[in-house]
Amino acid sequence: MDLKKKIYKNLLFKTRKLINKYYQETLFTIINICGDILLFFFLLIIFFKNTYQFHLFLKNIKFKFFELTDDNKAFLLILFSDTFVGFHSSYGWEILLENLLKHFGLPQDRSFIFSFVATLPVLLDTLFKYWIFKHLNAISPSIVSTYHKMNE
Template sequence: MSNSTNQKYSQSFEKLGFIPRSIIRTINRFNQQVTQKSTELLIYEFKISRYQTIASLKCFLTFLIIPLIFHFLLNLSISNFVLQKKLINEEKLSWEFQLNSYYLETENFDEEYFFNTLLIEDFYERGHLRINSRRLDFLKQLRINQLFIIQNKCCNICSDCLTFIFLILLIRFSIPQIIILKSFFLEFLYNLSDTTKSFFLIFITDLLVGFHSSQAWELVLLLIFNRFGFLIQHDILLLIISIFPVILDTIFKYWIFRFLNKISPSTVATYQNMLE
């Protein structure tokens, strides 16, 4: 037992000599810089950094451009298929959101046109006939528009879901490129100063969970609801806006306390000073 422990101690600790180890390390570094190996090492590091930058840029553009092209072509093909096969016709016009807007536009047209016809002298003789003919034309055009909107929203749902699946598969088969992109991004963050990192941290947190972020979240949710044709319920909308930023704020604070405090304590100290 004693021999094994002595071997472990001899392997884990270096022997002390007359010359300090820091001086020996400094001399070794100086020799590496003076000799030809230093230039080879610099060239090797430059090649690695260049390869990392090019690979990261290719990976970023791949994840940005290819899903957009795939989504555009898929949406175009689905819309052409729906129009040719007539999968959605006038008899299937049954979405609640579209029917509500259909009813409101019809009612507004009736009120506006009725008010305009009151100014005509022969309204009591031919006014009702004009209202009926104009109303039928308006209803036909409105029904065509609503049918086109429903077809567009169905195509959006199908194309977005398939694009999301395609993006997951693309990430699954691009793990080495993602590792290179992650290392490049982390190296870029580490090279920033503590003040710059704290500035970006405050900017992101205020943008997502700040005082005025509720209006941005409301706009994003309205765009999502309108894109997929969902019925907009303001109670649910307010509930999501009031809960989701609080959850994000809690996650940010936990990440800062748990991980960022271990990686870069000076950044956390600068961040707290900037908040104060």
């Protein structure tokens, strides 16, 4: 009888520990989601109240980018493209996606992460090259030629 009570108490203790662990994880997930919703809501309010300043900021960024030399522009384009769609970017996407799933309390399924990492950088690379050849070529063909020379 004494052994059964010890086993029962041990089992009850471990069960309570698991319940508390999953309760805390659920609570943190709900707090994270509510915090993200509030952040998104406040960012939307700031954006809509300050659209003139936001457009001014974007024009300033665009002006600063086109003020650079062609070599610097090509360097920034290669840095951006290699960071998000380059050879080593898959590890960064895996870490980012794992942390995002963990943040929202979702299971970190490896097959989902690998399929996401296998498709998203290819899509981003295609869109980036389309932007370079369609829009950037019309604005400054010398940037595109410098980009090709630096990328080789």
